[in-house]
Amino acid sequence: MIFCFFSPKDFPKLKNDAFLRACHGQETNHVPVWCMRQAGRYLPEFREFRAGKDFFETCRSPAACCELTLQVPLRRFPFDAAIIFSDILVIPQAMGMDVQMVAGKGPTFPEPLKEPEDLLLLQPKVDVNKELGYVFKAITLTRHKLDGKVPLIGFTGAPWTLMAYMIEGGGSTTHSKAKRWLYRHPEASHKLLKMLTDVIVVYLLGQVAAGAQALQVFESHAGCLGPVEFQEFSLPYLRDIARKVKDQLKESGQDVPMIVFAKDGHYGLEDLSQSHYEVVGLDWTIDPRSARERTGGKVSLQGNMDPCALYAPKERISEIVKKMLEGFGTRGYIANLGHGLYPDMDPENVGAFVEAVHTHSRHLNLK
Ligand SMILES: Cc1c2[nH]c(c1CCC(=O)O)Cc1[nH]c(c(CCC(=O)O)c1C)Cc1[nH]c(c(CCC(=O)O)c1C)Cc1[nH]c(c(C)c1CCC(=O)O)C2
Numbered sequence: 001m002i003f004c005f006f007s008p009k010d011f012p013k014l015k016n017d018a019f020l021r022a023c024h025g026q027e028t029n030h031v032p033v034w035c036m037r038q039a040g041r042y043l044p045e046f047r048e049f050r051a052g053k054d055f056f057e058t059c060r061s062p063a064a065c066c067e068l069t070l071q072v073p074l075r076r077f078p079f080d081a082a083i084i085f086s087d088i089l090v091i092p093q094a095m096g097m098d099v100q101m102v103a104g105k106g107p108t109f110p111e112p113l114k115e116p117e118d119l120l121l122l123q124p125k126v127d128v129n130k131e132l133g134y135v136f137k138a139i140t141l142t143r144h145k146l147d148g149k150v151p152l153i154g155f156t157g158a159p160w161t162l163m164a165y166m167i168e169g170g171g172s173t174t175h176s177k178a179k180r181w182l183y184r185h186p187e188a189s190h191k192l193l194k195m196l197t198d199v200i201v202v203y204l205l206g207q208v209a210a211g212a213q214a215l216q217v218f219e220s221h222a223g224c225l226g227p228v229e230f231q232e233f234s235l236p237y238l239r240d241i242a243r244k245v246k247d248q249l250k251e252s253g254q255d256v257p258m259i260v261f262a263k264d265g266h267y268g269l270e271d272l273s274q275s276h277y278e279v280v281g282l283d284w285t286i287d288p289r290s291a292r293e294r295t296g297g298k299v300s301l302q303g304n305m306d307p308c309a310l311y312a313p314k315e316r317i318s319e320i321v322k323k324m325l326e327g328f329g330t331r332g333y334i335a336n337l338g339h340g341l342y343p344d345m346d347p348e349n350v351g352a353f354v355e356a357v358h359t360h361s362r363h364l365n366l367k
Pocket residue numbers: 035036037038039040041050055083084085086087088089101103104105106107155171218220263340
């Protein structure tokens with residue numbers, strides 16, 4: 001097995017640090033850009049590689065994860081960062097739950113959590129190295145194979161988003177089963193959120209030890225909470241994760257930027273900008289200038305073109321990108337979409353998006 005020959009040290013020197021500099025609010029020649037779900041089904045080479053293979057089997061193969069991660073920034077587009085191919089639902093699996101990826105349906109838990117007693121079925125002490133060591137191996141291998149071209153981002157789902165999946169048993173429009181817990185079983189909800197937080201902290205630290213150069217926390221289901229529930233059931237755990245990870249990293253003299261992306265959590269923007277994350281990711285419902293005002297220069301911002309704008313002709317994409325860059329400014333900014341790419345998107349238009357970010361931002365920087 002190839003990855004056995006790679007250890008998490010002596011990594012190749014980083015050649016393009018624009019993404020890391022932007023995370024820290026430092027000047028860059030161009031605005032760095034990457035896309036959520038950049039390794040994905042919109043690419044023919046991705047579909048070909050994934051064909052006939054089980055999704056989570058693929059996630060458990062470091063060589064496969066490495067290949068899928070590298071397909072994008074190394075071979076297709078001049079992205080300024082790579083994100084490791086994996087999934088947020090590997091954590092519920094590590095805690096003892098069965099999760100399958102069902103074609104046409106998405107992630108499915110055959111036995112979701114129903115009542116607070118079901119928490120007893122979860123592993124009380126997760127051995128993260130044993131259960132998720134395959135992700136760490138994938139990160140180490142990929143960081144070596146990237147050869148310093150761009151930095152490698154590790155990631156996790158946030159506690160509320162994972163809790164929602166574990167109770168809903170899959171995707172949902174209302175999240176009413178999971179929200180029922182918040183209103184009916186607040187104590188059990190906090191217990192589960194705390195269990196998840198503990199695993200997530202160890203998991204993120206393991207990713208850094210394996211070679212991740214930045215970390216993104218996905219609170220994809222922030223939008224179904226209101227401001228009050230967000231304050232109680234999401235924000236404290238997001239803060240806890242950043243603080244604990246940073247405290248540990250500081251002890252070993254490491255500085256790894258963290259990004260929080262709370263989709264549709266516009267009501268929480270001020271709070272998120274004061275939650276120990278260097279970068280706040282934004283979905284497309286937030287106006288760039290107002291996001292800058294509301295976050296008061298405390299953080300870098302990432303986002304937020306409507307993914308559907310990629311259905312527009314290339315010239316229109318270029319105009320939309322120019323406006324977005326003018327709104328955010330070129331400093332302390334990482335261009336991205338407001339959520340992941342969809343499978344029917346044209347790779348050529350993704351290329352046009354990347355090129356527009358690089359070209360327009362270089363121009364704006366010369367002004
Ligand atoms: C909610 C969530 C999941 N997974 C993830 C999130 C958070 C981000 C978000 O809000 O979208 C995170 C994720 N999933 C994947 C990545 C890899 C890195 C990247 O962004 O390129 C990342 C960062 C690969 C993947 N994860 C998945 C795919 C597509 C399935 C495949 O490759 O067969 C990929 C590339 C599957 C997945 N996994 C999940 C869903 C909803 C789906 C789509 C199901 C469907 O549309 O059928 C859970």
